[in-house]
Amino acid sequence: NAFNNSKLIFMVYRESKPILLSQIPFNQYVTLKQVKGLQFDEDCISETWIHPSVDDYKYLRSYQNVAITNRRTIEIRSDCQQPFNRLIYPAVFNFGLKQAVNEVSSYLNNINFNFFQLRDDVVQNGFDTKIVESKKWLTGISINILYIIKEKYRSRGFGEEKYVDVLINQMIEEINPAIEYLSIKNKKEYFMAEWRDFLKSK
Numbered sequence: 001n002a003f004n005n006s007k008l009i010f011m012v013y014r015e016s017k018p019i020l021l022s023q024i025p026f027n028q029y030v031t032l033k034q035v036k037g038l039q040f041d042e043d044c045i046s047e048t049w050i051h052p053s054v055d056d057y058k059y060l061r062s063y064q065n066v067a068i069t070n071r072r073t074i075e076i077r078s079d080c081q082q083p084f085n086r087l088i089y090p091a092v093f094n095f096g097l098k099q100a101v102n103e104v105s106s107y108l109n110n111i112n113f114n115f116f117q118l119r120d121d122v123v124q125n126g127f128d129t130k131i132v133e134s135k136k137w138l139t140g141i142s143i144n145i146l147y148i149i150k151e152k153y154r155s156r157g158f159g160e161e162k163y164v165d166v167l168i169n170q171m172i173e174e175i176n177p178a179i180e181y182l183s184i185k186n187k188k189e190y191f192m193a194e195w196r197d198f199l200k201s202k
Contacts, residue, residue, distance in 0.1 A: 014050055017039055033051070036048070093167060107145065107148060
């Protein structure tokens with residue numbers, strides 16, 4: 001149907017093994033005789049060819065961070081992809097924010113700053129001098145929010161707060177995983193190393 005045809009397919013399974021594809025609209029995907037992908041088999045990654053099937057619709061995923069599903073529900077996800085060694089951190093942030101939503105809301109209300117206006121300024125004017133000057137201040141606010149989330153995790157008593165420390169350090173040191181990845185020349189070897197590290201951590 002139109003709902004599925006408008007979606008992109010970028011991963012399928014063959015013999016219970018994941019195969020990563022270049023993103024293809026599903027309605028185009030099913031018309032192809034063969035599609036090349038990367039097959040993941042334990043600590044090995046290899047190129048392979050697959051035959052598209054209409055049954056692969058079950059592997060459809062949307063790139064949108066807010067999507068209407070075929071179950072008539074609204075699905076909200078983090079709108080960025082992470083390296084394997086950081087896969088857990090969007091969930092750490094989102095779940096922690098949900099747990100501490102009252103405390104974070106109170107903190108932001110006390111700041112008395114129009115964040116929506118700042119967003120509009122960035123969209124309309126780019127990162128002008130005024131916005132750049134606000135960067136350190138906004139970074140401080142972000143770090144304070146992470147400390148609120150960390151305290152909420154600590155109160156649960158499961159030791160989960162250690163994961164928030166990684167996010168705090170990332171903010172302090174201004175680490176951007178996406179920029180790090182773009183600067184790597186041999187991306188395939190880096191990707192394979194990340195995959196091996198991920199498997200070892202399971």
